[in-house]
Every structure is written in structure tokens, then in C-alpha cells.
Amino acid sequence: MVGSMNSHEIYEEFPDYVDEFGLIGPLRADDGQRIVPPEGFYAGPQRGERLPDFALPSTTGGRLDLHADRGGSKAAVVFFRSAVW
Amino acid sequence: MSQLVELQEALPKFAAAGIKLYAVSYDEPAALAEFAKHHGITFPLLADRGSRVIRRYGILNTFVTREQVPFYGIPFPGTYLVDERGGSELQVWDGTVDIAIPVWPDSRLAPLVSEPERRSVRIDVTVHYQACDERTCRVPQRAHFELDVPIDPWDAHGLGGLRGQRFTTMDTARYMKRWTRPGT
Numbered sequence: 218m219v220g221s222m223n224s225h226e227i228y229e230e231f232p233d234y235v236d237e238f239g240l241i242g243p244l245r246a247d248d249g250q251r252i253v254p255p256e257g258f259y260a261g262p263q264r265g266e267r268l269p270d271f272a273l274p275s276t277t278g279g280r281l282d283l284h285a286d287r288g289g290s291k292a293a294v295v296f297f298r299s300a301v302w
Numbered sequence: 303m304s305q306l307v308e309l310q311e312a313l314p315k316f317a318a319a320g321i322k323l324y325a326v327s328y329d330e331p332a333a334l335a336e337f338a339k340h341h342g343i344t345f346p347l348l349a350d351r352g353s354r355v356i357r358r359y360g361i362l363n364t365f366v367t368r369e370q371v372p373f374y375g376i377p378f379p380g381t382y383l384v385d386e387r388g389g390s391e392l393q394v395w396d397g398t399v400d401i402a403i404p405v406w407p408d409s410r411l412a413p414l415v416s417e418p419e420r421r422s423v424r425i426d427v428t429v430h431y432q433a434c435d436e437r438t439c440r441v442p443q444r445a446h447f448e449l450d451v452p453i454d455p456w457d458a459h460g461l462g463g464l465r466g467q468r469f470t471t472m473d474t475a476r477y478m479k480r481w482t483r484p485g486t
Contacts, residue, residue, distance in 0.1 A: 248365075249363060249364075249365030249366035249367065249370065249373070250363070250365075250366055250370075250373055250376065252365045254365075254378055258378070259360050259361075260361065260378070260380060261359040261360050261361040261380070261382070262359060262382065267387075268382055268384055269355075269358055269359065271350075271355045271358070273326065273348040273349055273350055273355065274331040274348065274349045274351075275346040275347070275348050275349075276331070276334050276335050276338040276343065276346060276347040276348075277344075277345075277346045281324075281346050281348060283324065286322070286324075286346070287322045287384065289386055290320060290321070290322050290386065291319075291320050291321045291322070291383070291384060291385055291386055292321060292322040292323070292324060292383075292384040293316065293321050293322070293323050293324070293381055293382070293383055293384070294324045294325075294326065294381065294382045294384065295305075295309065295323070295324065295325040295326065295380075295381045296325075296326050296327070296356065296359075296361060296377040296378075296379055296380055296381070296382075297305060297306065297325055297326070297327050297377075297379055298327065298376045298377070298379055299327050299328065299329055299376060300306065300327060300329050300333060300334055300337035300347065301329055301333050301337075302372075302373075
């Protein structure tokens with residue numbers, strides 16, 4: 218049904234699914250997964266802090282210890298929502 | 303998760319910049335393994351079951367309630383850049399930038415200026431940078447160039463150097479002074 222509607226009709230029919238930027242998503246705009254965190258929210262370890270150690274099961278085999286594995290190299294650590302959905 | 307596929311495509315550029323790439327989610331190891339195999343992801347996908355690391359980092363999405371299975375446990379998505387020392391070093395500038403880096407002569411420099419007529423030293427400079435706007439970032443870049451740095455005579459005394467200490471930067475500075483101001 219939604220697929221046959223143009224965006225204008227979707228806006229009218231499902232106003233709760235349109236966020237503040239006008240983007241339409243499959244979840245209500247006030248759903249926790251779509252919320253934009255408030256300004257100044259805690260974004261984890263701060264600039265200049267050492268990233269806390271962790272070791273987790275890796276797709277490259279075994280448990281991977283972040284600071285041991287990077288071995289003094291620079292690194293980028295990406296936190297993403299899910300590879301499943 | 304197209305972000306991971308795009309990161310995989312950009313992996314050679316991360317490698318060229320000397321940056322190892324890791325990605326963390328709350329998924330089961332088997333789910334990540336299937337995703338990695340299907341999409342050819344070669345960098346480590348790390349399974350943070352129970353969102354323990356996500357919680358420890360303080361980035362659990364607290365707007366998702368416990369009742370919202372299976373979505374409870376996701377982080378506020380984001381990326382940390384880690385320098386060689388392990389700090390999340392990321393300096394951000396906007397517009398045109400003048401970067402001033404203090405340079406101190408050490409003993410390796412002294413032979414280069416032993417000829418009195420020499421008044422500059424060429425040094426290699428490598429700048430790692432990444433351009434971003436509010437929404438996205440380009441892949442990291444590296445620029446390399448050489449600078450001719452002029453050597454000015456200066457007074458190394460009064461800077462904390464200890465007399466009698468050899469092979470310190472302070473001693474080197476005194477040699478530099480002697481060589482760059484012959485006769486003093």
C-alpha cells in the first residue's frame with residue numbers, strides 16, 4: 218500500500234513517521250532508534266583519553282584485544298547498530 | 303549495513319594511512335561471521351554480546367527501552383580515532399588553518415649545520431587529515447612535503463639546560479649557537 222503512495226500522501230497519512238528533517242522511516246519518528254540525541258549528550262571517551270581496553274570475539278578468529286591487536290598502530294573503532302537488521 | 307561495505311571498499315586507504323579498522327556491534331558472533339562472509343568484510347567485526355563494551359563506553363542508546371526486543375542494546379553509532387599512544391586523538395579545525403609546531407634541534411641536526419655558511423635545514427613533513435562536514439567524512443588523506451627551515455642564532459642559556467650535560471638538546475642548542483654565530 219505504502220509503495221503505491223507518493224511521498225506527499227505518506228506525509229499526510231503517516232505524520233508520526235516523518236522526523237524533523239522530513240525523512241520518512243519505518244519506525245515512528247519518536248522511536249528510540251530514530252531519535253537524534255540531545256545536544257551535549259555523553260559521547261563516550263573524550264578526546265585525548267585512552268580508549269578503555271576490551272577484548273571481544275572477532276570474525277577474524279578468536280578473541281581480539283583492541284590495544285594488543287593494533288600493536289601501536291593508529292586505529293578507527295566504529296560502533297554500529299547491527300549487521301542483522 | 304551498507305556502512306560496513308563502504309568501509310571495506312575504503313580499507314586500502316585506511317591501510318595507506320596506517321589506520322587499522324575495527325567495528326563493534328551487539329550482534330552474535332555467528333551473525334557477524336555470516337555478514338562478513340556474504341559481503342567480503344576482511345577487517346574485524348567484534349561481537350559485543352550483552353552490549354557490555356557499549357555500556358562501559360557510555361554510549362548505549364537509552365531511548366530504546368528494554369521492552370523493545372531485539373533493538374535494546376544498540377549504541378549511539380559513532381567512530382573513535384585512536385592515535386599510536388591509544389588516546390582518541392582528533393583535533394578539529396574549520397576554515398583556513400595555520401599550524402605551528404615547535405621544532406627543537408637535536409644532536410642529529412648538528413652535523414648538518416657544521417658549515418658556518420649554512421643557514422637552513424630541510425625537514426620532511428607529513429600531515430594526516432580528514433575532511434568532514436556535519437554529516438559525513440571523506441576518507442583520510444596524507445600530504446607529504448619538505449620544508450626549508452631557517453636556523454636563527456639564539457641564546458640557549460636560561461632555558462633550563464644543565465651545564466656539563468652532554469648530548470642533551472640543550473647542549474646541542476649551544477653547539478648550534480656557536481656554529482651559527484662564529485666567533486661568539
